[in-house]
Amino acid sequence: MSAQTSEHKTMSVKLIVWRQKGPNEPGRFETHVAKGITEHHSFLEMLDVVNEDLIKQGKDPIAFDHDCREGICGTCSAVVNGVPHGGQKRTTLCQLHMRKFRDGDAIYLEPWRARAFPIIRDLVADRGALDKLIQAAGYVSCHTGGVPDANSIPISKPDSDYAMDAAECIGCGACVAACPNGAAMLFAGAKVSQFAALPQGQVEAPERVAAMIKTMQECGFGNCSNHYECQAVCPKDVNVKFIARLNREFHKALFKAKAGTFTPVGE
Amino acid sequence: MILDGKSPTGPIEQSWDKHRFDMKLVNPSNKRKYKILVVGTGLAGASAAASLGELGYNVEAFCYQDSPRRAHSIAAQGGINAAKNYPNDGDSIYRLFYDTIKGGDFRSREADVWRLSQVSNNIIDQCVAQGVPFARDYSGYLDTRSFGGAQVSRTFYARGQTGQQLLLGAYSAISRQIKAGSVKLFPRTEMLDLVVVDGEAKAITVRDLITGEIRVHTGDAVVLCTGGYMNVFYLSTNAMGCSVTAIWKAHKKGAFFGNPCFTQIHPTCIPQAGDYQSKLTLMSESLRNDGRIWVPKKKEDCGKPANQIPEEDRDYYLERKYPSFGNLAPRDISSRAAKEQCDEGRGVGPGGRGVYLDFRDSIKRFGENVIRERYGNLFEMYERITDENGYKVPMRIYPAPHYAMGGLWVDYNLMSNLPGLFVLGEANFSVHGANRLGASALMQGLADGYFVIPYTIANYLKDTKPGKVKADNPECAKSIEDVKGSTKKLLAINGNKTVTEFIRELGTLMWNNCGMARSKESLTEAIAKIPAIREEFWKNVKVSGAGAEFNQQLENAGRTADFLEFAELICRDALHRDESCGGHFRVEHQYADGEAKRNDADYAYVAAWEFKGVDKEPELHKEPLKFENIHLAVRSYK
Numbered sequence: 001m002s003a004q005t006s007e008h009k010t011m012s013v014k015l016i017v018w019r020q021k022g023p024n025e026p027g028r029f030e031t032h033v034a035k036g037i038t039e040h041h042s043f044l045e046m047l048d049v050v051n052e053d054l055i056k057q058g059k060d061p062i063a064f065d066h067d068c069r070e071g072i073c074g075t076c077s078a079v080v081n082g083v084p085h086g087g088q089k090r091t092t093l094c095q096l097h098m099r100k101f102r103d104g105d106a107i108y109l110e111p112w113r114a115r116a117f118p119i120i121r122d123l124v125a126d127r128g129a130l131d132k133l134i135q136a137a138g139y140v141s142c143h144t145g146g147v148p149d150a151n152s153i154p155i156s157k158p159d160s161d162y163a164m165d166a167a168e169c170i171g172c173g174a175c176v177a178a179c180p181n182g183a184a185m186l187f188a189g190a191k192v193s194q195f196a197a198l199p200q201g202q203v204e205a206p207e208r209v210a211a212m213i214k215t216m217q218e219c220g221f222g223n224c225s226n227h228y229e230c231q232a233v234c235p236k237d238v239n240v241k242f243i244a245r246l247n248r249e250f251h252k253a254l255f256k257a258k259a260g261t262f263t264p265v266g267e
Numbered sequence: 268m269i270l271d272g273k274s275p276t277g278p279i280e281q282s283w284d285k286h287r288f289d290m291k292l293v294n295p296s297n298k299r300k301y302k303i304l305v306v307g308t309g310l311a312g313a314s315a316a317a318s319l320g321e322l323g324y325n326v327e328a329f330c331y332q333d334s335p336r337r338a339h340s341i342a343a344q345g346g347i348n349a350a351k352n353y354p355n356d357g358d359s360i361y362r363l364f365y366d367t368i369k370g371g372d373f374r375s376r377e378a379d380v381w382r383l384s385q386v387s388n389n390i391i392d393q394c395v396a397q398g399v400p401f402a403r404d405y406s407g408y409l410d411t412r413s414f415g416g417a418q419v420s421r422t423f424y425a426r427g428q429t430g431q432q433l434l435l436g437a438y439s440a441i442s443r444q445i446k447a448g449s450v451k452l453f454p455r456t457e458m459l460d461l462v463v464v465d466g467e468a469k470a471i472t473v474r475d476l477i478t479g480e481i482r483v484h485t486g487d488a489v490v491l492c493t494g495g496y497m498n499v500f501y502l503s504t505n506a507m508g509c510s511v512t513a514i515w516k517a518h519k520k521g522a523f524f525g526n527p528c529f530t531q532i533h534p535t536c537i538p539q540a541g542d543y544q545s546k547l548t549l550m551s552e553s554l555r556n557d558g559r560i561w562v563p564k565k566k567e568d569c570g571k572p573a574n575q576i577p578e579e580d581r582d583y584y585l586e587r588k589y590p591s592f593g594n595l596a597p598r599d600i601s602s603r604a605a606k607e608q609c610d611e612g613r614g615v616g617p618g619g620r621g622v623y624l625d626f627r628d629s630i631k632r633f634g635e636n637v638i639r640e641r642y643g644n645l646f647e648m649y650e651r652i653t654d655e656n657g658y659k660v661p662m663r664i665y666p667a668p669h670y671a672m673g674g675l676w677v678d679y680n681l682m683s684n685l686p687g688l689f690v691l692g693e694a695n696f697s698v699h700g701a702n703r704l705g706a707s708a709l710m711q712g713l714a715d716g717y718f719v720i721p722y723t724i725a726n727y728l729k730d731t732k733p734g735k736v737k738a739d740n741p742e743c744a745k746s747i748e749d750v751k752g753s754t755k756k757l758l759a760i761n762g763n764k765t766v767t768e769f770i771r772e773l774g775t776l777m778w779n780n781c782g783m784a785r786s787k788e789s790l791t792e793a794i795a796k797i798p799a800i801r802e803e804f805w806k807n808v809k810v811s812g813a814g815a816e817f818n819q820q821l822e823n824a825g826r827t828a829d830f831l832e833f834a835e836l837i838c839r840d841a842l843h844r845d846e847s848c849g850g851h852f853r854v855e856h857q858y859a860d861g862e863a864k865r866n867d868a869d870y871a872y873v874a875a876w877e878f879k880g881v882d883k884e885p886e887l888h889k890e891p892l893k894f895e896n897i898h899l900a901v902r903s904y905k
Contacts, residue, residue, distance in 0.1 A: 021816075022817075038541065038543070039654075040543075041543055042545075042652075045544065045545050048543070048767070049543065052765055052767060055809055055820065056763075056765065056809070058809075058811065059811070060811055060812055061811065061819070061820060065333070067332060067339070067508050068337075068339060068341070068342045068507075069506070069545060069546045069548075070342055070546075071648060072341055072428070072431060073337045073338075073339070073341050073342065074336070074337060074341075075332065075337050090647065095648070095651045095652070096651075097654075120477055120817055121816075121817045124817070126333070128454070130334070131334050131336075131442070131452075131454075134438070134439060134442045135443075135445050135446045136446065138439060138442060139397070139440065139442055140396065140398040140439070142393075142396040142397060144317070144318040144321055144393060144440070144717045144718070145393070145717075145718070147392045147396035148396070150351070150391045150392045150394075150409055151353060151409055153395075154403075154406065154407025154408055155403055156403075156405075156407050157403050157404065157405050157407070160401070160402070160403040160407075161400075163398070163400040164402075164425060164432075167400050167425075168426075168431075170341075170431070171334070194398065194400065195398050198398050200395070200396055200398045
């Protein structure tokens with residue numbers, strides 16, 4: 001029970017971190033040393049220590065996105081040693097702890113890199129494109145009020161569990177950053193699959209998938225070529241089977257379009 | 268001043284329906300002429316913006332996060348209450364109403380709580396229609412579980428991610444309106460001032476967090492849904508960006524602050540491990556359905572591994588002291604009970620600040636797989652933070668600052684004393700009284716946003732000419748100048764201490780003096796010390812960078828500056844309320860067995876404070892609370 005020992009051994013790690021003042025400024029790597037770090041520091045708490053030092057020296061602290069620090073808001077977003085969120089399975093960066101590193105380690109730190117995610121500053125990227133995907137059709141169209149009683153439409157437990165597996169996505173964008181094509185298909189696939197499994201989402205399923213795929217292209221996301229890197233880095237373990245479901249739903253929409261029972265947006 | 272909460276009269280069962288009928292409507296073709304500013308896009312804000320957009324109003328929605336999906340509502344784990352009585356265990360709107368009034372230790376307004384209980388059922392329907400994947404049983408119907416302070420099973424949940432799923436539902440509803448053009452979204456934008464023209468809230472001044480631009484947005488009404496202020500304790504379960512800033516600025520512009528000292532300490536958090544720590548992590552209260560809470564009976568056993576402490580040497584103190592509610596005793600009571608055990612020297616873990624939450628018996632009864640299915644993600648989270656396996660050794664938990672029941676004072680229409688300023692969700696003071704029951708925060712956020720504000724805002728707008736205030740109004744220009752001025756001032760100080768050092772110092776003082784237990788001495792001490800920290804802050808804080816750029820230090824500095832003013836108000840409120848109730852425990856007022864002793868004769872009112880200046884004492888106004896349906900009684904969970 002390591003947490004119960006009151007004295008913690010400390011370590012130092014060398015950070016080779018990406019610094020970039022703004023979207024149109026050139027970026028570069030800069031080296032900083034984090035000292036006095038214990039195994040119980042989270043990765044972001046280690047960055048806090050470095051930033052306190054930088055501020056005291058009158059230098060700009062490293063800008064990084066974070067908020068809930070409990071692995072659920074999806075705000076934290078940095079690539080550690082080439083892996084979004086740092087490579088511990090099912091873990092966001094804020095939940096990665098320094099016990100996973102060793103004294104003297106050199107750690108490379110970069111922002112999400114994808115065409116659809118321009119860099120705002122240092123480790124902060126603009127993930128607004130993911131919101132655009134949801135705004136395109138990532139919802140069930142129901143007005144507030146005037147809906148039936150919640151138990152009037154039973155949903156089988158396996159369907160509901162499947163929808164929940166998909167709905168676990170926190171929209172952090174690690175899947176995009178890990179994909180060699182900068183694709184958002186795991187993100188979009190999760191949303192499409194969640195609603196495709198539920199009776200509430202059925203009616204507008206073809207419109208949803210067609211609009212989301214069109215918007216993905218407009219936002220500059222690439223396509224899936226089955227590398228599965230997205231699943232490997234996903235902090236919520238969202239499964240690539242949802243990309244297959246996305247493709248299947250898209251083909252269903254195309255068939256419907258051919259049969260004349262559905263007209264995709266913009267055509 | 269005696270405040271009027273504008274509660275409807277007549278039988279409580281008809282109060283909301285009658286009020287809805289009595290309120291005036293805005294003609295559908297006139298709605299598009301009005302612009303409503305919604306600040307914050309969590310459960311309350313996103314649901315309000317979506318519902319108002321659906322109705323045809325022009326809505327501008329603002330959040331400091333990069334997306335509405337990241338609001339702190341997302342972190343709620345356990346569930347949302349509703350009085351559906353699906354399990355047929357005796358629940359009703361009246362029982363939810365009763366439990367909430369009692370849970371809040373008789374310090375909330377009856378009519379507001381009735382309405383909350385009534386619309387709770389609509390919320391579940393609404394969320395299911397949006398595709399929120401609530402837990403279901405094998406017959407396909409919705410599943411429920413129990414939470415603290417209730418003896419029925421009325422909590423609907425989506426694994427351990429209920430807040431996330433409900434927020435994503437509201438986020439999808441607001442996204443649909445953004446596409447439809449009725450809601451315009453401004454992410455990474457922080458409200459830094461409220462503009463009041465002729466006594467009415469008509470605009471907000473914001474900072475674009477990417478470019479640093481400071482600008483004003485005018486509207487016909489302002490709806491604040493900006494969450495809670497528990498980061499005044501520095502370490503809390505709130506997200507790092509949660510602040511008092513928006514409601515504090517509104518308070519400084521004349522909005523009364525209701526019951527600021529009513530703060531909730533959550534019993535089920537992971538104990539603090541070291542000084543570097545930036546926040547505390549909550550483990551869902553639902554764990555108490557299957558986990559048993561205990562400490563060693565003998566002090567000398569506290570250092571031993573749990574499995575070496577025999578059954579007869581374990582004190583299951585909640586089950587012992589509160590046999591009918593046991594491990595599901597309400598949060599304030601469970602928190603205090605844990606503190607009491609630790610104060611007596613029977614705490615476990617570093618510094619003796621922890622109690623065990625033990626799943627051994629449940630694992631024996633149901634098997635590890637069932638427990639894994641119910642709470643797997645929480646066990647994983649616990650292991651990541653503590654490096655301990657909760658299936659093998661009992662978890663350690665300790666209370667932590669979690670939720671603010673206090674907030675801006677609002678009437679039954681959720682309007683503050685400033686006409687045109689509405690306050691929803693955790694940002695207002697309304698329904699939770701002195702203590703919030705589990706799974707009620709999500710309920711309130713969505714009730715206010717989906718099912719209250721769409722009706723009550725019309726009642727204000729019907730008397731308002733659209734577009735009364737334009738951006739060239741002198742009040743708008745003055746507000747921009749003020750905000751620019753304080754930003755410049757912060758950047759110019761260039762002192763020696765960082766913002767974090769100040770908020771940590773303030774937080775420690777607040778936790779020690781105005782935390783789980785308060786006394787006249789501790790509060791007087793805090794009130795004396797806070798101005799000195801504030802003064803030093805404005806002389807010696809170091810904020811690097813510039814105003815016209817992405818500058819997280821500047822954001823933090825502004826929020827900390829507001830906490831430094833607000834902290835004094837909490838302590839003043841706690842000092843004046845010379846009784847114990849709910850989350851507000853004055854050590855001077857307790858029964859022989861340590862239970863909180865309320866004083867209904869003198870304190871059955873809402874304390875609403877009026878700002879008089881940073882270094883001046885605020886003025887107290889009272890709204891007397893009437894209990895016509897539920898008789899004031901000593902709150903017992905034994």
